[in-house]
Amino acid sequence: MTKDALIIFDTTLRDGEQSPGASMTKSEKLRIARALEKMKVDVIEAGFAIASQGDFEAVKAIADTITDSTVCSLARALDKDIERAAEALQNANSARIHTFIATSPIHMKYKLQMSPDLVVEQAVRAVKKARNYTDNVEFSCEDAGRSEIDFLCRIIEAAIDAGAGTINIPDTVGYAIPQQFGETMKTLIERIPNSDKAVFSVHCHNDLGLAVANSLSAVLAGARQVECTINGLGERAGNASLEEIVMAVRTRQDIFGIDTGIDTTGIVPASKLVSTVTGFPVQPNKAIVGANAFAHESGIHQDGVLKHRETYEIMRAQDVGWHTNSLVLGKHSGRNAFKTRLLDLGYRFETETLLNEAFARFKDLADKKHEIFDEDLHALVSDSVSSHLNEKYRLVCMSVTSETGMTPKAKVTIAIDGVEHTAESEGGGPVDATFKAIDSIVESGAVLQLYSVNAITSGTDSQGEVTVRLERGGRIVNGLGADTDIVIASAKAYLNGLNAIQDQGARQHPQGADV
Numbered sequence: 001m002t003k004d005a006l007i008i009f010d011t012t013l014r015d016g017e018q019s020p021g022a023s024m025t026k027s028e029k030l031r032i033a034r035a036l037e038k039m040k041v042d043v044i045e046a047g048f049a050i051a052s053q054g055d056f057e058a059v060k061a062i063a064d065t066i067t068d069s070t071v072c073s074l075a076r077a078l079d080k081d082i083e084r085a086a087e088a089l090q091n092a093n094s095a096r097i098h099t100f101i102a103t104s105p106i107h108m109k110y111k112l113q114m115s116p117d118l119v120v121e122q123a124v125r126a127v128k129k130a131r132n133y134t135d136n137v138e139f140s141c142e143d144a145g146r147s148e149i150d151f152l153c154r155i156i157e158a159a160i161d162a163g164a165g166t167i168n169i170p171d172t173v174g175y176a177i178p179q180q181f182g183e184t185m186k187t188l189i190e191r192i193p194n195s196d197k198a199v200f201s202v203h204c205h206n207d208l209g210l211a212v213a214n215s216l217s218a219v220l221a222g223a224r225q226v227e228c229t230i231n232g233l234g235e236r237a238g239n240a241s242l243e244e245i246v247m248a249v250r251t252r253q254d255i256f257g258i259d260t261g262i263d264t265t266g267i268v269p270a271s272k273l274v275s276t277v278t279g280f281p282v283q284p285n286k287a288i289v290g291a292n293a294f295a296h297e298s299g300i301h302q303d304g305v306l307k308h309r310e311t312y313e314i315m316r317a318q319d320v321g322w323h324t325n326s327l328v329l330g331k332h333s334g335r336n337a338f339k340t341r342l343l344d345l346g347y348r349f350e351t352e353t354l355l356n357e358a359f360a361r362f363k364d365l366a367d368k369k370h371e372i373f374d375e376d377l378h379a380l381v382s383d384s385v386s387s388h389l390n391e392k393y394r395l396v397c398m399s400v401t402s403e404t405g406m407t408p409k410a411k412v413t414i415a416i417d418g419v420e421h422t423a424e425s426e427g428g429g430p431v432d433a434t435f436k437a438i439d440s441i442v443e444s445g446a447v448l449q450l451y452s453v454n455a456i457t458s459g460t461d462s463q464g465e466v467t468v469r470l471e472r473g474g475r476i477v478n479g480l481g482a483d484t485d486i487v488i489a490s491a492k493a494y495l496n497g498l499n500a501i502q503d504q505g506a507r508q509h510p511q512g513a514d515v
């Protein structure tokens with residue numbers, strides 16, 4: 001990448017995951033990381049390795065798997081964080097450590113309770129420490145949006161001298177206004193004597209709905225990396241959305257004069273994947289990835305588009321990945337074709353037994369659904385991975401009866417640590433009856449907060465992918481399940497969520513005060 005290209009740094013798996021309710025399992029994160037790699041994201045922030053054992057393992061799995069994108073872990077400006085990040089990233093083809101410390105008066109005084117001198121000292125120490133493990137070190141001034149410009153100049157100059165190759169300017173609380181934020185970026189680049197030795201980056205939150213506008217203003221002022229997330233997921237009101245940044249820069253080359261390396265046809269599939277995994281739906285009128293983003297309702301618009309598309313359309317739907325399902329395999333495809341296609345998609349099975357089991361599931365699916373798309377394969381593989389990882393509760397078999405005028409009933413057999421239990425229940429609908437039957441066996445005390453079903457591909461024979469969000473004792477998890485029968489997909493998702501809720505350890509929040 002030349003200095004005049006715009007680096008896309010995706011933080012869906014780190015800042016995106018900080019959205020309440022958006023926590024993801026290791027296999028879900030891997031699935032998203034693969035989609036990001038496929039769309040040629042430059043840097044994937046895979047997580048905050050020290051947050052928990054689960055976070056460490058997820059960063060490590062992504063670092064071990066992804067080859068084309070740089071894999072990054074967040075680390076506070078603390079030795080223990082940097083060591084943990086380095087350990088998780090040790091097998092990465094290209095690794096970055098992203099270390100940060102707060103620089104605004106309010107954060108230094110109340111959160112860190114440190115003097116500005118000490119903050120500079122700690123930042124320098126952290127960058128030097130990180131450079132012991134990799135040449136690719138990013139330093140962020142947390143709450144830069146409310147920091148004093150003189151102090152920013154001082155700490156950034158010191159961080160670059162210590163070896164930081166990327167300097168990130170976050171608007172952590174979403175306080176900035178585009179013109180003012182652009183000026184801040186311009187001043188920093190002009191005033192810091194060694195600014196030419198680093199790439200300046202921007203990381204904006206959306207509290208005032210200005211994250212994308214602020215990021216683009218910073219790009220016009222010289223920033224050459226944007227930190228963003230798919231669907232704008234992220235802490236509170238979210239981060240700048242990747243799809244909007246990428247398409248704004250691509251569509252308005254006349255203004256920006258630089259471009260990203262993103263394969264934009266991966267945008268809609270990645271958006272759908274993130275929405276399914278997190279259970280956060282995409283609003284229909286959301287730019288680029290909303291269901292209505294390219295729909296022309298009014299007669300005048302339709303007429304114009306039919307006569308000459310560019311009368312009302314500034315982008316082409318297919319360029320951002322709408323309608324790009326490609327048929328890959330079918331009922332007669334053999335084990336080798338299945339294995340080869342999965343290798344192309346980046347899945348490698350550790351043992352022949354796992355491959356054989358996945359192939360058996362594929363054959364079952366192909367019997368029910370004649371055309372198998374890449375999306376089906378992703379769902380099938382992540383379903384088998386999660387059913388192997390969290391096996392406390394496993395669906396053995398189930399039946400439901402649902403008839404007009406009758407109360408739906410479900411009979412479910414699940415294995416708990418390998419021992420089978422069966423229960424029957426009635427409910428308001430077949431899914432309700434199924435969940436009640438499972439509850440009567442598991443008695444988890446978890447509360448269902450969200451239930452959503454998405455068709456993985458088009459057509460009524462599509463697999464349904466169900467997301468459930470469960471809460472217990474303040475901890476929120478998501479469960480996922482896929483099947484051509486949406487009631488079975490629902491049971492799988494519910495059990496997947498119950499496995500996650502009993503499995504998750506405590507996590508630290510990266511922006512907590514533990515310094």
Ligand code: KIV
Nearest residue numbers: 100140142143170172
């Ligand atoms: O918003 C923020 O300041 C962050 C930093 C950790 C980069 O997420």
Ligand code: ZN
Nearest residue numbers: 015172203235
């Ligand atoms: Zn952030």
